[in-house]
Amino acid sequence: MPTPDDMKGSPARPRRALARRNVSILSPLRYPGGKKRLAGYIAAAIRLNGLRPKLFVEPFAGGASVALQLLNDGLVERIALGEKDPLLASFWKTVFNDHEWLIRALRDTEPTLANWDRFKHGPHRDDRRRALACIFLNRTSFSGIIAPGAGPVGGRAQTSRYTLGCRYSVETLTRRIEQAAALSGRVLFVNHGDWRHTLRRVKARKFETGEVLYYFDPPFYYKADKLYRFYFDGAEHRRLHDALGGLGQPWLLSYDAARPIIEMYAENGIGPKRVELLYSAANSEKPAETHELIVTSLPKLPGSRRLWRTADEWKSARRF
Ligand SMILES: C[S@@+](CC[C@H](N)C(=O)[O-])C[C@H]1O[C@@H](n2cnc3c(N)ncnc32)[C@H](O)[C@@H]1O
Numbered sequence: 001m002p003t004p005d006d007m008k009g010s011p012a013r014p015r016r017a018l019a020r021r022n023v024s025i026l027s028p029l030r031y032p033g034g035k036k037r038l039a040g041y042i043a044a045a046i047r048l049n050g051l052r053p054k055l056f057v058e059p060f061a062g063g064a065s066v067a068l069q070l071l072n073d074g075l076v077e078r079i080a081l082g083e084k085d086p087l088l089a090s091f092w093k094t095v096f097n098d099h100e101w102l103i104r105a106l107r108d109t110e111p112t113l114a115n116w117d118r119f120k121h122g123p124h125r126d127d128r129r130r131a132l133a134c135i136f137l138n139r140t141s142f143s144g145i146i147a148p149g150a151g152p153v154g155g156r157a158q159t160s161r162y163t164l165g166c167r168y169s170v171e172t173l174t175r176r177i178e179q180a181a182a183l184s185g186r187v188l189f190v191n192h193g194d195w196r197h198t199l200r201r202v203k204a205r206k207f208e209t210g211e212v213l214y215y216f217d218p219p220f221y222y223k224a225d226k227l228y229r230f231y232f233d234g235a236e237h238r239r240l241h242d243a244l245g246g247l248g249q250p251w252l253l254s255y256d257a258a259r260p261i262i263e264m265y266a267e268n269g270i271g272p273k274r275v276e277l278l279y280s281a282a283n284s285e286k287p288a289e290t291h292e293l294i295v296t297s298l299p300k301l302p303g304s305r306r307l308w309r310t311a312d313e314w315k316s317a318r319r320f
Pocket residue numbers: 031032033034035036059060061062063064065066082083084085088193194195196217218219220228229230231232
């Protein structure tokens with residue numbers, strides 16, 4: 001968790017990365033665009049604003065890494081997840097309601113190309129089969145992508161050093177599924193549906209203002225069609241922007257730092273908000289920076305804007 005130094009962000013001090021110390025829970029999914037690295041930053045924002053959310057809502061759940069971490073750390077009382085992709089929605093429903101079946105099914109399913117084809121093309125008749133297809137395809141497809149264009153790890157020929165089963169460790173997946181399932185008593189719901197439907201379900205619960213914190217991580221502006229089975233067109237990005245003004249609860253949004261999105265949120269149409277660019281220097285030899293756009297209605301954001309350490313910083317951190 002961030003130290004007070006991370007919060008100050010004073011230019012006179014070297015800024016420290018918001019490194020993920022005490023990593024205690026990992027999503028079973030290696031999801032493209034997964035935001036595990038943002039969990040520490042969002043935890044710091046929750047503390048900094050003195051929030052004690054009764055409900056943390058992720059209407060674009062994907063791998064749900066932020067919600068799981070905050071729930072596990074006790075920073076939020078309960079979570080609600082929403083997701084339009086039926087494979088993912090069924091996966092989370094099954095993890096929280098039926099995980100023993102899923103673990104048994106994983107053990108009985110070999111990482112073979114025949115199984116990959118079967119899961120890729122369906123049909124998937126119920127939550128259980130969709131959940132199994134989701135985790136199987138996620139762990140055996142290139143970069144965890146379950147969208148139509150992504151092929152199996154190692155290709156059809158399976159001649160590469162990395163073969164189909166290299167990320168399909170039943171032991172590791174069992175552990176991660178069990179860790180997530182242990183939190184199920186504090187999962188209000190998993191909604192299979194569009195983000196607006198998840199918002200309606202939360203609003204129907206009549207929480208007081210300030211009791212809910214929304215975290216939106218919508219499909220990227222660029223290249224989302226290569227990563228996800230469901231994604232936005234330009235009008236949908238705008239509709240999400242317009243909806244934020246009427247939420248009546250605090251919210252936080254993350255995006256790829258695409259210029260049209262930065263410009264849209266820099267306009268002052270949805271009331272008071274802060275726009276922040278987070279960056280990482282991937283490593284010292286190759287200082288390519290990755291930017292993440294953060295927009296929020298919260299009055300304060302952590303001072304540190306670094307999410308990762310450089311390779312050199314990790315080495316020197318280990319010395320102490
Ligand atoms: C950037 S990913 C979320 C990643 C997630 N935060 C994580 O850490 O793994 C966006 C997700 O939004 C989902 N999605 C796309 N269109 C949607 C919609 N209209 N309503 C709800 N979810 C949608 C996609 O299927 C994808 O899983």
